[in-house]
Amino acid sequence: MMRAHEAGWAHAPGALRGPAWLSLPEDVNALVPRLWSNTAEKVGGVLSVGGVALTDLVAEHGSAAYVLDESDFRARARAFRDAFSDFDVYYAGKSFLCTTVARWVAEEGLCLDVCSNGELTVALRAGVAPERLGYHGNNKSTADLARAVELRIGRIVVDSFDEIDRLAGLTRELGVTAQVMVRVTAGVEAHTHEFIATAHEDQKFGFSISSGDAFEAARRVLEVPGLHLLGLHSHIGSQIFDTSGFEVAARRVLALHARIGAELGAELPEMDLGGGFGIAYTTQDDPTTPAVLAEQLGAIVEQECASLGIERPRLSIEPGRAIVGPAMCTVYTVGTVKQVALDGGARRTYVSVDGGMSDNVRTALYDADYSCTLASRASTAAPVLARIVGKHCEAGDIVVKDEFLPADITPGDLVAVPATGAYCRSMASNYNHALRPPVIAVRDGVATVIVRRETEDDLLATDVGAHEGAAR
Incomplete structure (x- = not known):
């Protein structure tokens, strides 16, 4: 029987080598198409989604940020609608829901499944007909x-x-x-x-x-x-x-x-x-x-x-996941890069980003695997096995357990994680009083905020003591 290491799976024997399925890339800059939305591409090393360069998006809206490819979302919704033409197709709102997405779902001819009073309110606010809802x-x-x-x-x-x-x-x-x-x-x-x-x-x-x-x-x-x-x-x-x-x-x-x-x-x-x-x-x-x-x-x-x-x-x-999951990626800014010495003289590269388990808890919760890519430039450096970690006070705050990134990854670089549309924003939290990132829809070169970034005022809105202090 195999036992987990006392300090967590990341310290288990052989963890440094990465999983068996992860192979050394021929080109560390290249995208694996099936992991990304249909419009994702690299132009001069810069990742672009929906015709919007993520460097420009971050310059205007900051990071971390969820980037939702509207054309890809709609195409996947239509693919299910058309393939299952003699079925009723309900988009599972729990995967990700906001009023804009609920409108897209209705416009593409799908029904909508909700599982809380809050999700029901969003659906109604978006104008979805009650008879097209499941609860x-x-x-x-x-x-x-x-x-x-x-x-x-x-x-x-x-x-x-x-x-x-x-x-x-x-x-x-x-x-x-x-x-x-x-x-x-x-x-x-x-x-x-x-x-x-x-x-x-x-x-x-x-x-x-x-x-x-x-x-x-x-x-x-x-x-x-x-x-x-x-x-x-x-x-x-x-x-x-x-x-x-x-x-x-x-x-x-x-x-x-x-x-x-x-x-x-x-x-x-x-x-x-x-x-x-x-x-x-x-x-x-x-x-x-x-x-x-x-x-x-x-x-x-x-x-x-x-x-x-x-x-x-x-x-x-x-x-739900099959529609919105691949349509979204998350972009982060690298804050620190650390080489950690391990037993036997080995070293692991830890890349810390300005997000983490507050915007993607699935790695910590489900031991989920993710990929990532350097999104802000091309690199000629050799690939190195890296671990993408968040900024939270938690050893399990890991976004991507193992992926090859260029060895010259450095603070200020952008890193993008694909397939974050399902459950990442839905399960996001304010752990360590973090502010939840915005959701930015991109299409035909235009970026539109559909869920704005939280502010400190949002964070303190329900903190009764904060308002009492301000009143003194």
Whole structure:
């Protein structure tokens, strides 16, 4: 059995060599296209996205900054919409959401999935029609549900017996009917990190199929006059690169779907297969195109429905990361470069940047891998294995664990990290009272701030003592 080093994985034997999949680049200045948005390119060594040089963007807006390629985002949204033309495609707002992005989603013909009252507010502020919204969450309050019911949200994905009871009372009180789906756990553990594999049995989401809870949940929903059961919802995890897990899950969910029809007399018109489609963070990742995913998922469901002798329900999916993830990168300014002596005379290059786990916690939280590139100039120096670290008072504040950068990397250089669109801004924090970076949309040579950089006034806005001090 392999044990983690007491001081963390970064100090484990062999860590200095980097992961097996990371190879010495032929050209340390070159981009790996599948890691970046479609408009990303280097011109004279300077990284440009959406026709905007990141050197110019940082000169005007500062760093760290999230850079969102609008054309790339819209193209990926359309690719899912067109490939899954006989599905309903819900953009998973939890991956990244602001009013501008919600408008883009609606303009490209997608529906939108939200999982909190705040995300719902953003969607409504953007003008997204309530009937095109889905509402997730394992602990929706009575107030949350009341708002969703009053707005006639397109579907509420119920996650507990308590929630069914709350909805029953609300619909009875308000005299309306709510459209619901029952979230089920199919007992399929996706090949991903434990914390983002969401369909195995021992976790907080949904009703277990194997225990009978999922069937009982459907039965209870069907007994409530104010609830209309649209169908079953399953989500097997995140960052998934093949459809084998979906095949097993679909078989089990469709079997339950058929049983509900046979034993409860309910013909459920819909079924949701969830999301979790993987993207390329590093050269080890090889994601599947939406067209191939659509063909494979459609064939899986058709085959299972034929085997069960049932009509195929209307299907829906929920891509989030697969749309926004590759469309965004994060640009940082290098503050210090440090050579750290290790055992045996080896040395490691630590490159500290003006961000870190406050703007990308995924490396610390999920042991996620990222890539990066020198973004502000070309270099003729040899590549050196480097670690990109943040400015926070935390040893685990690592942005990129291992990547080759030019040996002459120096303070003042810009470093860009691709594929940061999903969850980085959504999970950003004010750790060490850091100010969260802006999100800047780029397109056709124009940079537009769509989420501004936080200020110290923002930071102190909820600090009651700060206002008391100012009043004295």
